[in-house]
Amino acid sequence: MPGVKFTVLESRCVPLPVENIDTDQIIPARYLTTTSRKGLGKHLFHDWRYDKNGEPVKEFVLNNPVYSGSILVAGKNFGCGSSREHAVWALYDYGFRAVISSFFADIFKNNALNNGLLPVMIPEENLRNLFMLIQQHPDMKVIIDLGHQLLEIPKTGKAIRFDINPWKKECLLNGMDDIDYLLTMKEKIEEFEKKHIIP
Amino acid sequence: MVKKTLFDKIWDAHLVQSIDGGPDVLYIDMHYIHEVTSPQAFNSLRERGIGVFRPERTLATADHNIPTKDQHLPIKDQTSRKQVDTLAENCRAFGIEFFGMQHPNNGIVHIIGPELGYTRPGMTIVCGDSHTSTHGAFGAIAFGIGTSEVEMVLASQCILQYRPRRMRITVNGKTGKAVTAKDIILYIISRLSSGGATGYFVEYAGEAIENLSMEGRMTICNMSIEMGARGGLIAPDDVTFRYLEDIEKSGGRKITTAEREFWKTLHTDTGARFDREVKFDAADIRPMITYGTNPGMAMPVDGTIPEPGNDGNRDSYMKSLSYMGFKPGMKLEGHKIDYVFLGSCTNGRIEDFRAFASVIKGRKKSPEVTALIVPGSKRVEKQIYDEGLDSIFTEAGFEIRQPGCSSCLAMNEDKIPAGKYAVSTSNRNFEGRQGPGSRTILASPLTAAACAITGKITNPEEFL
Structure with missing residues (x-):
């Protein structure tokens, strides 16, 4: 998929304070038979969001009108399990553009960065405070500034710095993608193959 | 250098x-x-x-x-x-x-x-x-x-x-x-x-x-x-x-x-x-089962489900146990089960079928248990028949299916129904992984075989 741009995002937050949310919860396997990247948002968190008759589960945060926004805030080790990029596509298709957590699983993080969904990793204590703030002020907005690597919380006047690898940061700021880069490397790769030991 | x-x-x-x-x-x-x-x-x-x-x-x-x-x-x-x-x-x-x-x-x-x-x-x-x-x-x-x-x-x-x-x-x-x-x-x-x-x-x-x-x-x-x-x-x-x-x-x-x-x-x-x-001592390792909804929540088959820690993880831990219908302090040995799945990229190789067969040989599957026996590949399937393992499975009341990922992630029709317990040789016990509402207990082929015979969570040591 061609690169997607991400610079600054200002939005309300949707809190999901559960740890170890695996990609089977984000999108159950039975919705993976698609051959497209689109249309997966309606299945996002399906088995938490709908009961067995397909009715919305009132208590689940996506069905709670108090909360909305394009930033999901989730517990530690978000996106563990399967490598399915469908998890990222479902979050993006639903309308999320960033996920804040204290820890992300590796493959999920790469998949997110490759699709313009920004994983924002902040310390556990900050995450807990953020959950509390969102609960107290559901209409509060936060600002994610990728260029300055800052999560700004105007409500408290605080800003939390987050890490991102410099390569992906550049890619997202400029809407570039890894494949564009690799395609410029063809000669170098062919040269490598000539001396490579493994047939 | x-x-x-x-x-x-x-x-x-x-x-x-x-x-x-x-x-x-x-x-x-x-x-x-x-x-x-x-x-x-x-x-x-x-x-x-x-x-x-x-x-x-x-x-x-x-x-x-x-x-x-x-x-x-x-x-x-x-x-x-x-x-x-x-x-x-x-x-x-x-x-x-x-x-x-x-x-x-x-x-x-x-x-x-x-x-x-x-x-x-x-x-x-x-x-x-x-x-x-x-x-x-x-x-x-x-x-x-x-x-x-x-x-x-x-x-x-x-x-x-x-x-x-x-x-x-x-x-x-x-x-x-x-x-x-x-x-x-x-x-x-x-x-x-x-x-x-x-x-x-x-x-x-x-x-x-x-x-x-x-x-x-x-x-x-x-x-x-x-x-x-x-x-x-x-x-x-x-x-x-x-x-x-x-x-x-x-x-x-x-x-x-x-x-x-x-x-x-x-x-x-x-x-x-x-x-x-990190170093471990093999002598400390017992036959293991999982009791929660991620593979880290595992204990010896005759163990007791631990109490939650005090690290803020408590809610997630209790949510996980509640999904499984378990409580801290519970022993699972002897707990009734409904399904057994042998297969997947974790345990769908010929050695896994030999291990399972070594336990069920001369015994009968519990009538309370539905078993899904799925070779990992056509070659594994062929080897099962070439080695005559198929007759051990058939005589014990097990049917051998055809290869695929099957009930490990339940993308096909091999789903575990909601609320049912499955002892599974696969790799993930996530909520709904084996079908919406399914409850997965991960185990080895030996343990899965012992459970299939008794219809309960069973220590395989008794069968060897």
């Missing part, structure tokens, strides 16, 4: 370029693909108007969504059939070898790669599936990737990756007789937690690992991802070389002299530094 870990030796031998302040461009020797995570990558190649750079380095199979009965008929589920047909068409269009549902080489991607001799020591291997770490058992760097990365590899045979940190997990000593590779890895994950190895690539070492067969080593490496590791590998040795020689003898890929010389260099140098070292 610089002392290097096995991981670094292989990584460095595949480095096309290091981008200043950025990731490495890593050359990929072997790329496996399947129907679920590849169609969107091929679509993007078409949109960009580019082809597959090295089609001979990609191999395709259909495994995730296919039925495990009546494979001679077209797939009933229309979207699943379309997905498999799309893979066949993409392979045809881009010149990629494809083992479809009826091909004698078909099977789960992580079973067929090794058994057909495509997976070799010293390789870099990727696949759009997190259990790609399986192939690390041969002393290879193997890891799961997303679809955007599948597209990268199709387009350039390379991938942009940051070098992960290195961890060595050493399991010293000998295991007890009912303790299998599955118990070893469940034990390790329970000690390190489901996110405890995130950011690391693991090398497994020590006597208990060296004593394992290739099948057992694959089970260990397979579940590396369940503690968050990028992958896991084991230095190749005579066990590895014999496995590859057997493939050669049965008409498979030849081993060249240069290859054999290269393989001998594939070990961690004495004195090489790991970012983290």
Whole structure:
């Protein structure tokens, strides 16, 4: 998929304070038979969001009108399990553009960065405070500034710095993608193959 | 000379370029693909108007969504059939070898790669599936990737990756007789937690690992991802070389002299530094089961479910136990179960069927239990019949199905109903993993077999 741009995002937050949310919860396997990247948002968190008759589960945060926004805030080790990029596509298709957590699983993080969904990793204590703030002020907005690597919380006047690898940061700021880069490397790769030991 | 870990030796031998302040461009020797995570990558190649750079380095199979009965008929589920047909068409269009549902080489991607001799020591291997770490058992760097990365590899045979940190997990000593590779890895994950190895690539070492067969080593490496590791590998040795020689003898890929010389260099140098070292004693490991909804929530089969910690994790822990219908302080031994699943890329190899058969031989399946017995590949299936294991299964009341991922992720119709307990030899006990509302208890083939006989959670030690 061609690169997607991400610079600054200002939005309300949707809190999901559960740890170890695996990609089977984000999108159950039975919705993976698609051959497209689109249309997966309606299945996002399906088995938490709908009961067995397909009715919305009132208590689940996506069905709670108090909360909305394009930033999901989730517990530690978000996106563990399967490598399915469908998890990222479902979050993006639903309308999320960033996920804040204290820890992300590796493959999920790469998949997110490759699709313009920004994983924002902040310390556990900050995450807990953020959950509390969102609960107290559901209409509060936060600002994610990728260029300055800052999560700004105007409500408290605080800003939390987050890490991102410099390569992906550049890619997202400029809407570039890894494949564009690799395609410029063809000669170098062919040269490598000539001396490579493994047939 | 610089002392290097096995991981670094292989990584460095595949480095096309290091981008200043950025990731490495890593050359990929072997790329496996399947129907679920590849169609969107091929679509993007078409949109960009580019082809597959090295089609001979990609191999395709259909495994995730296919039925495990009546494979001679077209797939009933229309979207699943379309997905498999799309893979066949993409392979045809881009010149990629494809083992479809009826091909004698078909099977789960992580079973067929090794058994057909495509997976070799010293390789870099990727696949759009997190259990790609399986192939690390041969002393290879193997890891799961997303679809955007599948597209990268199709387009350039390379991938942009940051070098992960290195961890060595050493399991010293000998295991007890009912303790299998599955118990070893469940034990390790329970000690390190489901996110405890995130950011690391693991090398497994020590006597208990060296004593394992290739099948057992694959089970260990397979579940590396369940503690968050990028992958896991084991230095190749005579066990590895014999496995590859057997493939050669049965008409498979030849081993060249240069290859054999290269393989001998594939070990961690004495004195090489790991970012983290963890040591376990094999004598502490018992047959293991899980009690929660991630593989880190595991305990000995006769153990007691631990109380929650005080680290803020309490709500998630209790939510998990409540999903399973369990409580802290409960013992699970003797708890009634409804389903047993033998199969998956974790435990769907011939050795797993032999182990299961050794327990059920001369006994009868509990009438309370529904069993799903699913070989990992057509070759494993054939071997089951060639060795006469099928009659042991049939006489004990078990039916052998056809190969596929099946109930491990329940993309096909092999689903566990809501609320039912399944003792499963697969790799994930996530909520709903085996069907909406299903409750999974992960275990070894020996434990699963013992449970299938009694209809209850049972210590396999009693059956050996």
